[in-house]
Amino acid sequence: MARRSSFSERENPEGGCHSGILLSRERLSSAELLQFDRRPNAPPVWPAVLTSFLHSVSLGAAMMTWLEVCKEVVGSGGGKEDTEAQTYYGRLLAVNGVCELVTSQLVGVASDKYGRRSVQIAAQLGQVVDYLMAALCLPPSFGYLPQVQRVMAWTGLFASRGVAGLLGNYKVTLQSYTSDISGAEECPQRMSYLGAAMVVGMCMGSMVVAIVEKMQLSFRACFLTATCMNAMIIVLVFVKWRDIAPRKNFTCRETNPFVGLHVLRINQAMVMYSTLVFLSAFSLNMYTSTLNFYCEKLLKMPKSTFIALGTMWAMESFILLGFVQPMLIRQFGEIGTLQLSFASMIAFYLLFSMLTPDINAWAFIIMILFAVGSMAYPLAVGLATRELSSDQQGLLQGAVSILETLAKIVAPLVASDVIIPRFNKPDQFFGMVYFVAGLLLLPSLACCHKLHSLTGRIDPDKAVMLEMH
Template sequence: MTSPDRSTGPDGTAERPQEPSPHALAFIFLVVTIDMMGVGLAFPLLPKLIQGVGDFTISEAAFFNGAIAVLYALAQFAFSPLVGNLSDAYGRRPVLLIAQTGLALDYLLMALAPNLWWIAAARLVSGMFGATVSTASAYVTDVSTPENRARNFGFIGMAFGLGFVIGPFAGGLLGAIDIHLPFFVSAGLVALNVAFGCVVLPESLAPRDRRPLAGWRQSNPLAALRLLTRLPRLTPYLTCFFLVFMAQRGLESIWVLYADFRFGWGIREAAFSLAFVGLMYIIVQGFLVGHAVRRFGEPRVIGAGYLLAAVSLIAFAFVDSGGPAIVLVGSFILGAAIAEPALKSLATQLIAANQQGLLQGAIASVNSLVIILAPALANLVLANVSGPTPLAPLPGAWFLFGGGLFLLAFVVFRRARAAT
């Protein structure tokens, strides 16, 4: 069976995607970077903003912060496949530009929010329009060749890391001046990127490769997942995404509290460690993954990445000091970050050109679903092991569990490859 990732010309021969302009890729890079900057801004500033609009106690602000975080995740889960379907039907360019305009509106709502309901509405808008990473990924697929696809997906991961580094630090610096200032600045950055995109971003999906807009039954996230499971060769890849996302999102949600509990780290040490994570993503997905895939191929890179991540997490569970912990964080990011774009590259080769938006939307929906599930489970585990009467004396229980998830993903992937 030949790979359906290219359109065909008038003579029936396969057309290779043209190399995208540097300006177009720069716009896509900025889309993902700014989206992740928004996540980084919300992480440290949102609880303080909530406190400010309602004069809430820390406990009350924490409760509302958690509820709003779930609302945001549910919005991303619900709208990711719809955004992907819209881009398959009408093209990537209008969806990206409209979504970025909506994100600028969200930042303005956050900056001007007079009460809790306004903040909740802003985060709902952010979840809806923040589901643009799936369309950005589909754009990259459209303009990539098999030889540079993994490298280009690595650039998206690099943008994730850059946004994750810049967001918390910029939010902290600007928020010290005024709690609303970071949101005004972010709205301005997104507006400038929209103007930039209007000038430099060409459409990547030819009219002949588009498909009619699916109805709501095809655009809701659960239907999108069911559609993908009907493709037997793709189901194991989707399972791998779910397993590794569960390990990663749970780890992220408890990291600051776990570092305080286990290593005695304060906010400063935790912030530096998060910046280190972002830098590792930049290095691995921006510079290493393309070279690794060209030399070893996607399957070997994925298998080695999963094993390295699993071993790192299992070892991390037994570390009780910060120095070795940072080394293991680095090795974990190396394994996890190099495997993800390689797996996305393989998955895109099993889907037709006019379904790439649906595929990326479904992957984003898996991640959004995990964002709802993993933090709740990880925090329950941490609450138990850090309490006075833990079920088992295993402070690093979630890291052991996460290592097991990566090992399971390795087995699922190897079985899938053996069956092809």
């Protein structure tokens, strides 16, 4: 099988080396032109996109109600208990992240040997266990299934979050599978389709929460809905996914969580992409792990307003990822679009940190910047896939998962255990948590600038003309 991407160290006419396959301004060899293959016999991408959508419905329904579970476990009543619930939630996220880290490389190399389907199914089973436990910690909706006692719930949630983490991050096999069935030119855009499906799914999950609240049901219904979504994914993957990637054996040494990190430094371009993925994941985890608490407790937003804010972001992100991003890439190139996304994300965090309860309506305007920033992660991952061959995509996604997981462990703890408890008084700058998130993203602009010198823009029309000759 021809390599998908590896012209990572290709000389240019002026001398020196560039990284990455984006250098299509140069004349491409016939072997390199294979990278633009559309793979006509590959399975369709829609099952992967639908998987992203259904998983995000479950994530959206659960994410906006996890704080309610934590309040139930630590004791409700407002005030100090709300802060304690946020701290407990941050620690649950950290435990989930630590367990994901333990198996992150195993998930990647196992998917290279046994296929993406079986490993994706395992990840979804982990979510089923996690959400069922969370549901049992809340009062029953219709009198079915008794509520778990508070003492048991405290440890039970750590256990279920740990099981979900050990069974793997669903993104590893989802992104690997998408890469398997996509040509190099298609991959970044298809990663964006996964992102678009994700934000629409999050929107649908938010609507589930709104309906449950409107009907004055227990939030247990949200977690039961999330469980049903994950069960549907298991059926979808079993029936519709078709593994086509070459199988590759692995040794016990390769299951070491950090052994695959070498793929993230195979060339300068990959180092830049890896840095961008980590920075994006770190700031995003600071944001998502605190947003519910921040909006309701500190910005005094009703849950309905908070849900409307999330819905608006989802719709804007869907339009940007599905329709606007291809136009931006044609106009400014992939790296230019990446730089725009990170600049918008930085501006969003800094402006969002300045909001107060009196001007919280401005969040709906500022959220446009966050929607533009949603292009950053899938584009960075999609470009990184071009640096490795097809049989190494699972290894790459395992390494990417390590970066995300490290961010998932540290970011919620920094936000919930360090920053928020120190800046949650009325006379303090409680937006510090997002101000810090914005500052941490500043190096991303330097990385994008470096990528401009390492790579060029894809010119598919030129590639086709060269192939004809």
